[in-house]
Amino acid sequence: GAGVSQSPRYKVAKRGQDVALRCDPISGHVSLFWYQQALGQGPEFLTYFQNEAQLDKSGLPSDRFFAERPEGSVSTLKIQRTQQEDSAVYLCASSLVDSPLHFGNGTRLTVT
Amino acid sequence: GDSVTQMEGPVTLSEEAFLTINCTYTATGYPSLFWYVQYPGEGLQLLLKATKADDKGSNKGFEATYRKETTSFHLEKGSVQVSDSAVYFCALTGTTLYGTASKLTFGTGTRLQVTL
Numbered sequence A: 001g002a003g004v005s006q007s008p009r010y011k012v013a014k015r016g017q018d019v020a021l022r023c024d025p026i027s028g029h030v031s032l033f034w035y036q037q038a039l040g041q042g043p044e045f046l047t048y049f050q051n052e053a054q055l056d057k058s059g060l061p062s063d064r065f066f067a068e069r070p071e072g073s074v075s076t077l078k079i080q081r082t083q084q085e086d087s088a089v090y091l092c093a094s095s096l097v098d099s100p101l102h103f104g105n106g107t108r109l110t111v112t
Numbered sequence B: 001g002d003s004v005t006q007m008e009g010p011v012t013l014s015e016e017a018f019l020t021i022n023c024t025y026t027a028t029g030y031p032s033l034f035w036y037v038q039y040p041g042e043g044l045q046l047l048l049k050a051t052k053a054d055d056k057g058s059n060k061g062f063e064a065t066y067r068k069e070t071t072s073f074h075l076e077k078g079s080v081q082v083s084d085s086a087v088y089f090c091a092l093t094g095t096t097l098y099g100t101a102s103k104l105t106f107g108t109g110t111r112l113q114v115t116l
Helices: none
Strands: A005-007 A010-013 A019-024 A031-037 A044-050 A053-056 A065-068 A075-079 A088-095 A107-111 B003-006 B011-014 B019-021 B023-026 B032-038 B045-050 B056-059 B062-065 B075-077 B086-093 B110-115
Touching: A005 A088, A010 A019, A019 A088, A019 A107, A031 A075, A044 A065, A044 A075, A075 A088, B003 B086, B011 B019, B019 B110, B023 B032, B023 B086, B032 B062, B045 B062
Parallel strands: A010 A107, B011 B110
Antiparallel strands: A005 A019, A019 A075, A031 A044, A031 A088, A044 A053, A065 A075, A088 A107, B003 B023, B019 B075, B032 B045, B032 B086, B045 B056, B056 B062, B062 B075, B086 B110
16 A cells, blocks of 8 residues: 555544554555554554564553554554543554654544 | 653744754663654654764754754754644654664654744
8 A cells, every 4th residue: 555554543432342443554564563642742652563573562551452463464453441541543653674664644542 | 761852832933934843852872863743634754863973864954963962853944834834753762773673752742833
């Protein structure tokens, strides 16, 4: 594709529901990152994949957050039992090795 | 840990005015420094970068110089345009050239609004 594609663009969830956010990186991009951006804040690192290997998940805020990239391409960020503090924009970025990051437009999650 | 502090916005300027957005950082070692821009309705885009002390990054008329002695990476543009209206993020990473294979640490962002 032309760029990093994220879906859905907007997601509203009731507190306690599980959600799954999808990221389609640029074809051939080895590196894939997830970031969380709260309102009025800068993006904060969640996790990083190189191909299918999750090399860094130090930014995941709790064990309710889980990310996978089973075939080294599409990635899914799953949040279980959503809480209001999970409301944010979730950004995905991909790149070739040691090349500029390409960010998607994000998924805006609102937990009510 | 690593951190980035940038001036709060919004910054409102008239077209053709001079722009400075301040950014200072705290990091161990020798980080690479970046400015990202987010135009309305679009994703973050890399604007410019610098990888070592005294490097100057430049793009689209914007520039920033990596100042190790003051731990700063201020963004400047000599004459802003309405089309420069966006949110600007200063960021750093500790290891690689473009922040790959290592997490980027972002500032909180500064909104720039340019009026005619």
